Amino acid sequence: MAAAKTSAAGEGKAGGALHRYRSHTCGALRPADIGATARLSGWVHRVRDHGGVLFIDLRDHYGLTQVVADPDSAAFKTAEAVRSEWVIRIDGLVRQRPEGTTNAELPTGEIEVYASEIEVLSEARELPVPVFGEPDYPEDLRLTYRFLDLRRETLHAIIMRRLAITRSIRQRMHEAGFNEFPTPILTASSPEGARDFLVPSRIHAGRFYALPQAPQQYKQLLMVSGFDRYFQIAPCFRDEDPRADRLPGEFYQLDVEMSFVEQEDIFQTMEPIMTGVFEEFADGKRVDTDWQRIPYDTAIAKYGSDKPDLRNPIEMQDVTEHFRGSGFKVFAGMIEKDPKVRVWAIPAKGGGSRAFCDRMNAWAQKEGQPGLGYIFWREDEGAAGAGPIAKNVGSERAAAIQEQMGLATGDACFFTAGDPARFYKFAGLARDEVGRELKLVDEGRFAFAWIVDFPFYEWNEEEKKIDFSHNPFSMPKGGRAALEAAEAEGRDALLALKANQYDVVCNGYEIASGSVRNHIPETMVKAFEITGLGQAEVEDRFGGLYRAFQYGAPPHGGMAAGLERMVMLLTGTPTVRDVALFPMNQQAADLLMGAPSDVTPKQLRELSIRVVAPEKK
Template identity: 75%
Template sequence: MHRYRSHTCGALRAEDVGNTTRLSGWVHRVRDHGGVLFIDLRDHYGMTQIVIDPNSPAFSLAETVRSEWCLRIDGKVKARTAETINEGLPTGEIEVFATEIEVLGASAELPLQVFGEPEFPEDTRLRYRFLDLRRETLHANIMTRTQVVRDMRRRMEDAGFNEFQTPILTASSPEGARDFLVPSRIHHGQFYALPQAPQQYKQLLMVAGFDRYFQIAPCFRDEDPRADRLPGEFYQLDLEMSFVTQEEVWDTMEPILRDVFEAFAEGKPVSQTFRRIPYAEAIRLYGTDKPDLRNPIEMQDASEHFRGSGFKVFARMLEDEANAVWAIPAKTGGSRAFCDRMNSWAQGEGQPGLGYIFWREEDGAVAGAGPLAKNIGPERTEAIRQQLGLEAGDAAFFVAGNPKGFAAFAGNARTQVGTELKLVDEDRFELCWIVDFPFYEWDEENKRVDFSHNPFSMPQGGLEALEAAQAAGDEALINLKAYQYDLVCNGYEIASGSIRNQLPDVMVKAFEITGKTREEVEEQFGGLYRAFQYGAPPHGGMAAGVDRIVMLLCGAKSVREVALFPMNQQAVDLMMGSPATASAAQLRELNIRVNPPPATS
């Protein structure tokens, strides 16, 4: 018999009754039923109930066993009685009567409990992640992640993509997030950088003629952590294609990602076709470029109903043609109590309040109520109701001013209304493409235009459009669109991509508009710039966030719940003690001196 096991803890079935077995695993829990001990023995594959009665030679040792001890157990497989069969356990028809127990590894007092998965502070869970990973939910999440990555690889290969590994030590990028720098021992005073993404390398692969590339790529960015983004590092399904339009990228990747979601959605519906929503429309309807389409609410422009009305606050705002009033319809929200709660929520968000109208039935007719309804009168109130398609028992909320300033708040209000009124269908995956992103945006701090999304994207209209917009001024530049797109699922951006700018003159002009000289472009993006001189093909691609996709599929609230050994929210690895100080010898070898920040008083 094998030194440690003849079966795993998830393998034994009714047909094994009468056989002897050897199992190894961890003690999930111990129960004492009138002198008979029961041990639930757990390994990666499942759980088996072990019975040790007082006549067993293993009984005295079994009495000392505690949770999470690692044991080897020999015994005989027996059938459970009809009333003790556990239908919820694959091994629930049998139990093993122990004849011998060997302690392979005793456990100290546990800093967190595995059985039952009680709540513990996140820092405790991360410090003892090796124990946390024994918990059923987290263990299952990690296995789902492994299966999702395997499934992605298979589907990409079936679609004609080849997997390539790009360098980890690379050059610092002047665009995007902060780099992690790696000092060079050989070249004193010089640094490598960990790649924020394989962006330039994958474009160079297209120039080199490889046509279809993909990689499950590690990416490194020195950014502040968020619930949907791991600090320091993350993984993405990175891909690039030659001789394609953006529509061909969408048509290629949409069925791949849809099928990945369907494979792990556990029966939840997945969008069969992904809506393609222009960026400007997404902002107008949802207040965000990451809309949760499970929320049926779409905002509408209600400006005309308030222009010249008795509600002077809105009427005066609308004298400026840049301003507008947006309406947020709220089906079933037509009570003063709910409207007051929303008003209080808005004040908690730093706003003066949230205007509202709610409708109720009066004398057989639908009538509007609330301060706004009184100020604008029944005719305008009824026109608003008709436009929004509302009935008695419904409400609408209103946000006014310049949409550039209030769109994000309006989007948050839409989310709050949909959540509070339980209008959001939680048990589905709604995916959509956000397209036609602005190429530039206004940088208020530096008082100039800058890239809004990805500096390597192709502007719609190419060099001619760039030059025309530059001649027309900043407003025209900000209105210029790019062949740029995001994939969004349930309110999260899960992928981003573009058709790339592969023409040297267009590349230089795009950067010149943001203040860089041709010389700076050649110096900072020398690899790409040189490559584009030698017959670069039109190409485009995208990168999908593995962590976020798995988080959504697992129903987790944080990407830390789907990563093996993540850092905490302060970007500290509590288990390994990282980051840590370097020794004086290490610093000398690198010719580096640490200059600590001045002490604060």
């Protein structure tokens, strides 16, 4: 628990009566208090019986104090009855712990309280999940009894750390001249890239509000309203599938918007704020202070990901020409048949053994791939390398690959081939796996980068049409002229169009996303028209924003950083569910409160709703 020398009401009043429940918290007493009478209240952390002398570790939010009761104490009989997680009040004399029994790890470790009176305030049934220690219990059981789970020292400390991080963010934003504006929770449905949570209206039968996926339109409207430098620790609601780095249902983000800015202004403003937060809570890890700027296409080609873990030094390269017309017919045939085919190489310094290469090949097969080609270099082969690919391409080509990749004896190189649009994600996973297996990842570092120049559009294969790649309210690079020119050239030109869109990545996670906004109504309409929405539909769906842009909109832009992901990184927890107070499980169910739940027929009638049960499969 958080240790703090915090006193309760009543302490320090000469001759005054003690407070009903405590004169001190369980983290407050120190050697200076020896000889004083103290009153503490808290949970029984554990009870230890040392030859008839009972030791009770009493815990509250602030810390833990050792309480002693022996057969001579009037409180001994009650002390014998108490069990773990009972809530008790104790009165007693503060005394020094006997020599050799001090606990240097506890702020209260030099003292103990000899109990003269114990009052049971609340009993606890047998615990379904233990609070003491760090038991490995099923997550669903922990979430069902989250109020017990939160009593555990580690999880309790994580939540308090989250609050401290949030306070730090707020302070830094205010110091940078931002103001915190609250935005509505009940709003209109908007395409933010996920499904909305809909809220039926009782007053307007048959119509629905939506919970905001983000305050996107409202913060832009604030800029049009003449405010500047908005921020909010904003709740967001998205009906999307959960995963380890994303909470189902709801999450919080640091939401930011600024007027009269270009992309670089946003970078220069937010980079020191986020760096400062990480430096404050890094616990000895190094924090990048000079963030890289990596174009999206470069990130994909070098790292196989738009959220690369830069702690891993491996950078992939294109080695297609070394295989063109080579004796390795698998790759050579693919290259000859399809001009889109490329061969990418993943260097593995220190991986030059057949055992490691075979292990990576088996890993690839588990990932659903036929395998992972490789060359490795050892003393007896020299630059010619070893392995099936080396034998087929010949010593000259193998040596050329070794030279291009900067590899030496004792190293290896793995290869993926095909259309990069189809295999780049697997290549990125292979890069990650090689880095982990060879222990190349610098675990003591927070490595930041801005990923810039995202594609403005993408191809929706399911609907066979052009769609927005990211935020539909972003400004395309080159504005309306670029949109019209790309439209005239056709699909490939549209897919090559870049956006004033950027992400912040850290240690393999996207922790923030943003853009310079499309604030020109004609450009906004043109951007949506290319995706199949006409002007009338744009006005209908985004009426508030579209109307606002008719009356003088400043150039503006911003970003949003995921609070839970930042806390997850700073606390070293494996999942964002460990940094949220009452999260849903991986099936988007709140096991503690029983949500989602059935509602009564009366409630449905009031909302003019009839539930149609899904067909049984």
